Amino acid sequence: MAQIKQVKLGTQGLVVPTIGLGCMGMSQWAGYDIYGKSADEKESIATIHRSLELGGNFLDTADAYGPLANEKLIAKAIKGNRQKYLIATKFGIEIDDNEQLTGKINGSRAYIRKAIERSLKNLGTDYIDLYYLHRLDTNTPIEETVDTMGELVKEGKVRYIGLSEVGSKSIKKAHAIHPLTAVQSEFSLFERNIEEIGIIDTLQQLDIALVAYSPIGRGFLSGEILKPEDLPENDSRRSMPRYQGERFFKNIALVKEITKMAEEKNITTAQLAIAWVLAKGHVPIPGTTKIKNLEANIASTEMALSKEDFDRLESIIPLGSDVGARYDEAGMKRVNL
Template sequence: MSEIKKVSLGSQGLIVPAVGLGCMGMTTIAGADIYGKADEAEAIATIHRSLELGGNFLDTADLYGPLLNERLVGKAIKGNREQYVIASKFGFEINDEEQLTGKINGRKSYVRKAVERSLQNLGTEYIDLYYQHRLDKSTPIEETMEVLAELVKEGKVKYVGLSEVSSDTIRKASAVHPLTAVQTEYSLFERSLEETGINDTLDELGIGLVAYSPLGRGFLSGQFKKVEDFPEHDFRRSLPKYMGEQFQKNLELLGEIENMAKLKGISSSQLAIAWTIAKGAVPIPGTKRVKYVEQNIVATNIELTKAELDQLESIIPLGTLTGDRYDAAGMQAID
């Protein structure tokens, strides 16, 4: 395995590479291609190539598919499980027919059911990092954390995380059992966790930050110059960030980022990943293609000076309106 910079994720002992691999786009969700068509053989080749380069931190969830994504990851890691750090998530309720019910469930009985199903799908006896995908607002976070603490004691889960939660929830959860990581959307185009002070809470409590969509759902790659550039049923077409006038404004900001990347001799994607790492996060850019995983891993070696960081952040200063990151229903699920 090649050398890649390793970092401590949080203060509980988990060591991961400086960049992870988001696996969501490798399968459909509820029969829809989220980020264009996926190909299983290419997806598995991408996971294997990532490992060859030292990128062994894989991020999946039972929601993706539902369940198909964990099964694909299980297939890719078979016979080589101990080489990988696997993160998965629970919370979007899935019934016995493997269908989403539309509810979020953090009750003890459901968490136990979800973890057993995920272990089976992944073909493993333990999950390295297990997140609650979204807060169940009808179940106290303390109850959910109690069962997660039990799963750690039983060896089924090694480390515990939460996703898209407020500082208040993070504090309540941490009082029950230490959190290793909080996962949230974080990129040059999405910095609300800085505005709400969540990053300060994480620093104070020694909790790691895992940044999903560090490339603004691919927007920062510069491949999408008009809405029609997104594949036909791609869910990005429904996101406020990439609609109408807001899309045009964001394209102008992207142009300045692309100019800066050109001067540095790197791609805008690599610049965006390097920025996220410099901000203390572990980004998990999603891809299902070998060439992109290679480019993303190269970005871990890019150093940005303070002047470069300041210049980047002056393009999109904190408080810049770049559009909501989900539709109204998706925004409501965020704590």
């Protein structure tokens, strides 16, 4: 298998592989398995190591994943080889002194100072390559948050900064305080809202990269989920409107059309979904805990899509299609702000 190609992330100097590795699913979230299945720590670490062998050294995590457990797992995986990895982590989903999520968003100067020291300790490092605000704190001016993040860059604790799930107005305000390298948001054939409402246009105008999480539509674009019963009882996707009731079956019908196209190209549905994100010019960070899936995801970076492929895919799920909300009402109030 060929080594992953490299790409500039934004214009501030960070160079990363064209595809990263989302590590969230390697740990529980507040005691619950992300998709109803427990990940094996040894298998997860082996997947991280295999990714490095293939040139996939761009790992994505957050202090909230666990909370804190995911950063600690990554510390085990990169121990002795820190300089070979590019680590992106996030802060802002508030964690108290008892290491519990409070349910609040905190982007204040004092909390950032606390969060960065905790993440550095958990990751077993003295610097973070890319540090994101996980969600916008509507009670703290974005200027204060980004100014503090900029201070961390000057101090050498952080190399580059970014934001996650923010709107154009916040991006412009933040970028004026300190240059952003990347904005992370959910983006896939199933989730193109940031394209529809102009956020991607804003990023392109400012030369800020998009790091796309859930490029396989939270697993739906794998083609392996065909009925509600395929989701475990404690699977977080059961709470998402997109995967409930009649909407579930309408969306599965769309997936089947994409699967038909993938089969014609002799690739998997997931590979086709990732290739589409790559062809749009973004950096996907699909998550997996298994080496087999990792290798398939990385192989998608070698797959070129023609204009006819693009047109066909986007005729199956056109921009603006109503495929249902990706979060419940409370979750939707925290994105694109």
